[in-house]
Amino acid sequence: MASPHTPSVESTSLQYFDGHILNSRGVFGVHYGNPSVLLDIPLPEEAPAPTVSNFRSSDFRRPSWINPNFPQLLLLPRSNPFYGPIFSCLNFNKKTVHTERVETMPLGDTEPRVRWGLQQDLIDRWLHLESLLLLTLHYMTVLHGGSAAEGVYTFPTPIHYCYTERNANSPSDAIKVALNSRDAFLPLMAHLSLMFLLLEAKNTDDGWRQQLNRYTRLPWQWIGDLEASAVGDFTIERLGGIIDLTQSKSHPDHRIPQHVRWLLPYLLGKHLVPLYFFYGHVIPPTEPIPDALLEVGFVPTIEELAYLRSRSGAVTFSSWSVINDSVWKRRSGAHPSTSSLSPSAPTLPAYDSQAPFDSPPTATYFPAVERDSGQKRGEDIHAFMERRRLHNEKRAQHESPDAKSRCLAQERHASKGAPPGKKGARVFIWEEEEGFYIRHACNRIDTADLWDNFTPAQRVYDSFSNQWDLCTALAPDEEAEPDQSLYDVGDDDDFFPFHPPDSQTPSIPSAPDVPGREVIQRRTGERAVEVLERAYDLHPDDPAEDPDNLPGWQKQDVLTAIRFRFGFEEPITNANSSPQIQNTPSPWCSWCVGDANWAVPETSALPTLLQHILQSDLQEAAANLSDMTSAASELALGWDVAVTILNQGSEPLYELCSLGSESSEPSILLESAATVLQVVRSGWGGIEPTIRNLVRLGAAFSPGWPRPTDYRTPLAPHRPTLSLGCRTSDYRPTLVDFAAYVQRRDAFVRSSRGRTALFYGGIVGRIACLVLSDFEDVACLEPSEDVLQTGARVSRRNGEGELHFETLTKEEINLICGVYTIETGQKSSATEEGQQLKFISWWPTPPAFYLSGLNTGWWNANCERWFVKRLKDIHNGQATLMTYTQWKNKIRFNKTARKVTEKLDKVAAQYLAARFA
Template sequence: MELAKQSKSPTFPTTPYFDGFIQNHLGIFGVHYGDPSFLLDIPPPSKATAPDGYRFNDGDFKRPLWIDPKFPYLVLLPRFNPFYGPLFSRLNLNEKTVPIVEVSVPGSSFGQFSSRWGLEQKIVDSWLYLESLLRLTLRTMMGLYGSRPAEAVYTFLSPISYCYTERNATSHSNAVKIALRSRDAFLPLMAEITLMFILLDARDIKDWRARLSDQTKLHRQWIVDLEQSAVGNMNIDRVGGIMDLTLEKQHLDHHLPRHARWLLPHLLGKHRVPLYFFYGKDLPLKQPIPEALANLGFVPTQGEYEYLNGLNGEVAFSPWSVKGAKWQSHRNGRPPSPPVSPASAHLPATKPESTPFAPSPPSTPFPAVERDSGQKPGEDIHAFMERRRLHNEKRAQHESFDARKARLAREQHASGGTAPGKKGARVFVWEEEDGGFFIRRACNRTNAADRWDEFTPHQRVYDSFSNQWDLCTALAPTEIAEPDIFDDDDGDDDFFFHQPPASTDVLPPLPDVPGRDILEAGTGERAAEVLEHAYGLTREDLCEDPSRLPGWNIQDARSIITSRFGFVENSTVPASSRKMQDKACGWALGDETWSVPPESGLPALFQHILDANDLKSVSANLMDIASSDSDLENDWNIDVKMLRMQDHILYELFPCGSHSSSPSILLESAAAVLQVLRSGWGNNSDVETIIRNLVKLGVAFFPGWPRPLEYAPLPPPIQPTLGRRHAGYTPTLVDYGVYVERRNSFLRSPRGRVALFYGGIVGRLARLVLSDFEDLACYDPYEDVLKSGVRVEAARDGDTVLWHETLTQDEVDIICGVYIVETGQKSSATEGGQQLKYISWWPTPTAFWSSGLNTGWWNSNCERWFVKRLRDMESMSVKLFTYAEWKNKIRYNTLSRKVGMKNDKLAEGYLAAHNRVVH
């Protein structure tokens, strides 16, 4: 809004992006997804000329330039810093953080030596490996496409041509310039690969990703990570460019900007690429108009020309709607009001950029926040920390004594200010983007240690609740972590690049410089090494100590017998009673090693449960639900309500006397409801005790939160999956490490704690990762997470209705480690023509609940199987299974599940008939 006041243009739009026509001192421009602030001062060609493929200036890759048809892919350069994530964070250096080393080289006279400077070897190696894989990827993608993207489209010089492998700079400052220039040379290479993603997806090339992997031997995780980076993620904003449509051909082979028209159908109305089409000052138009623009009707007419001339201001804006096959003007004879959201009209509906908790669009577009970082779009570090402080205050109210003691111990250890070790706190670095925005990004252990000293103690903040460090220069902007060691030599005397001879190859030949052999020998197998380093993967880091495996609470068999099954102890069992075999009894109790005590009535109890048809056939000698004088018939300290859903029954539990703002407990299992009642967990109006015990037991439930009827839902966020693998794929350490990193990162995010309520394998994996899981389960939910959850209409009460958190299928798949895998068979029903299946590191919830391990709680059998599977995974002596294979692998003794299901049915009948249950 402030920019609108300063613009001296009454029609200046107040929205983040603009579609339509503008007129300024240069002439008329057609604008697609334009930046309004850029439109106020579009530079002439003389001040924004595209680089020639060899030389480029600082800032050339950060702003829209006048398009050169030889390098049209520069419009796909990321608008904001793309050097993040496992692949490209190694390039995320600036003039203060570039690691430069000094070396001595022989001088001109015998025995004399002089100093030279260059990039640290560790960085050189990591850049070389990255460049070799990017070149291999681009070359193969072009091969799959069949040619260059179009005639007269060329590739920039390789980054190695800008001398980052050499240590020959005559000063420290020149070495820094060489390093940063070499880093920037990766940008056009990245943009050209982005172009190939778009073209290969647009052309009907069957399953090109699998063919790319097969031809290059690239690890499929490389392709997945590349597609989720700034290279392949088409949900991020791009730099864009200006296309001059007024130029004439000077000779037969003269290529004009409009000759890049082949690219327009792939971008217009489909991607976040600002395009500015210069039509000149006068009508009628003298040069041919690209067909894509003509088909959309996006060509200035005489009426549009007169309308713009009639508007006041240095720049006149005429907004258009970019919906449908023909784009439409909003002009109505009056100074126009900008549309509500011109940008949203042509963004892919299936790929929203903003997350569900996005605030109103900022006046200046904000860089996309990192997935699972906890930062909200448009949120700076101070707002983030204030929001976290308020949330921590609520967390402290639910904190147990042991949890507080452990947290304070972590706080004390962190006060030393040293970088955390391999099993220490997570580290997030706030990276500054153009425009002064800071984005919170996770840092792996290796990179965190390397970057620790870039920040002063006041620029490092530890949060003991989340066990996370935040590193950000904005916390103390006047402080500098290290002294300025640049020398006074500001000359560019030794700044040059190696220009290779002309070549008809799709990629320019490599110069004869150090590292050339590495690039020439680059193979896809190297991707595994790059990924291992990128994720900081070692077997030591991935292995859990079996003697201290978190999240397992040994269950006392006797208490389970009474609390879960309502067994009447010391009961008299007739000798003629049918009895279950002892081994099956152990499975029904969840512990095959448990020995049935002599003269125990337990075998008769379990057989009786299987044989009972309904509540009337239950013996009062064996189960308390059939006895009128059992403890279960005493006054309940919990209100129970039966909610009849569309396809199942849900029970709402609320301790008597609890505060109205406290959550209720939502359970599907009637046996679990009776277990809560028998255990007395709701005494003293204590909801937290119920939550803690259910989470420890691994029982599936959800806290239900009362909210106003007008509480507005939000769509859940998009969670990228682990990706696709080819037929016969065998998992590697990289696969396992990436799975663990992605799973843990999600579980530690604001949405991750929801997994604790799922019970079964999902709940167990959450308890493995979240050491303070009991306290986490008791915290109030994040409102944005709750709003993307489930509204329980059957639990409406007056002006409120219950909501509970939930996970998306993709989030559950991340937790269980699910991949899409080709079977090797053809199928016309899938994109790419390949038959597909799903395999996973762990069974999905459906497979687990149908297994013999499932008794309704996490039992000893579950834990033994879990520990063995974990050990096998860590040693990579393991296979991944489909749903059907998992069902067969964990079938075990089916009587255990049958007993549990029958016990649930009897408990349901008891609650349905009880007068204390509200229906």
């Protein structure tokens, strides 16, 4: 006899199920089913919808039978949503929440009264958050034209659950109040998610966001952060719910099918929302079926029921699959196979590149990991630590003496055990979700609050990445707080203070007469600035990036640059023998060598050489002006690096290898012939020192990793789109916007993919060096296969295999440069949305920088002066964001210098072609 949880067929490792199942209660239609639910779908009395007056924490973390008044609960996030700049103040559990003792002297009493409650600072943060969420919800509802649908109500707001009162009789009661109040934010977040979904479906452009910004005066960064959170990010999985389609019209919840009918078209096949439709035992169903299900044919038939009954097991399965973007049908080979059972014209896309399965997996479900956290999905903390240890061993092999000294100093500071300061190490806290620990970044303020909740053994510092990891699983037997009685918080309902709203209405209920009521009632968008300033740790008097002391750049002597970039040394005799060219120093000469403040000596022959370069002809120049024209120069002798010209398209690509290098050692790929000769002249030696010097120089190159010709990497993993969001044409940036950009940019650059920015040179490379303190060591590391497989490849000569190198996507480069999308309000057929778009940015994108007079092939003194001034203007509120055209005009500077850079590459390419002819 089959056990109660024996599925009808062997399980697989897939993580969702679409199709029909049969258990003792009847038939369920399943849309994106959660495997942990399918084998044991709860009864209505086991998982009722949460009530407004009483609920347990688990009620918002498991699928329930949907109440028609609160369909927004379908959109509750499956995993912990309390992360990011907006919601991190809610991220605590019964052991980490901060409560405090409160003493008052009631009138007429002789002894102080002792009560317990949340810390006042946390109360203030929650009040501000709640008021801003309610302001946002109110105007989103207005923009929608009223309530989501008839009979859809707003859940009582968090302040109804008494977190402001600080009147609990014991610490454990205070913790209960805090937990209940925190969980009351969940239905509020779900309601906002519902409004995002409806407004997106109703509007074909971003006009509603512009109206929301105008009505509320909420900063654009607030709207962007809210959309990037669990509220507006519909790439995250939702909790979903169970929908009873068997109830007759006489049932008090008869409105359920009506509510499903209006909501289903927004969910089916569009979002990761598990839906469990209960059809019962009577097939075909006698009660009305929502049109959305009928349209895709996702309704059990007599034949389907017979097939389910023919299979063994307490729970039997009939999976359905996607065969293209518009057809959804039973899995090939499933019985019965008559075409009449296949649904027609559905709109259910594939959620996974793998085939659907016939039964839910028994493997552990792995929650999604935080973007740019460094954790891989399915990786626990011990596996993460081991992977990082092995990675650090490789880094140690390439570690410079300066980097080693820096790491040792950081380790000595970390050994003190104090939380890091503003410019100290990054902190990640591992939070348990569905029995699994997920790594979340923590800002400085929250770190200071949570630090002492972890014992020293539960805090691990890594000097290579300059990061702390805090996790109770590192020492599960240790407790930071010995008094466990404080945390003896059960699921009983003995203590549940609650102020019921005056009436259950679709509108947002008014705040009860409790402390903080005036904050809730005085909802203003300007308050969001204060919330975001704290979230991004913004202190105008102490900026995270000090323009007067920027790391990541070391000034190169001008004479050294002239010698190694141009192959020029002052001749012993004056080189003015050329009759065509006058030796007159001009300002453009200083721009050509990267420092406008450097005065060209009047007797120098450098202007003569630069004039010949402008004419792309060094043959007429005196032999002693350039080593490219002198047969006696060191350049004409043997080189300590092997150079190969790879013909890739119309432009040559140069491969540099160490003489006698190992087959596993990377090559260096360069597009600039002038940079190739600079490497040769500089005599840096092997590949690793060359990589270090090129990164320090700010030149563009790519380490190429050898792979055989038949090498094939697996499919690249899905990468979420990176974007700073959309703004209106009248958008004016603030320091909050810049701080948010810096936080997202830095998190990406520190990721395994982000280090690729070091190889782009120019503005992208300079920003990467600013973010990565150990950028030279990082540049020398071999990339992981999952990063390399998303890059590019070139074929080596003579069939010697291929070179694979890392690349960034356009979205990733735009994130590094701080690009925002602007809707001009004009129509355009050039975009899918039909709206004319333009793009503005904090920094010029590579195409604009490439055409600038700043671009001489390396990051020079002119570049750094401009970079520092721009950063100062940003911090002083004097910077404007510019389009590509505006940037191109703004940083044009000296056109002749740019022409010299182009011509130098041309004559260098001619020299290399002749040498290797």
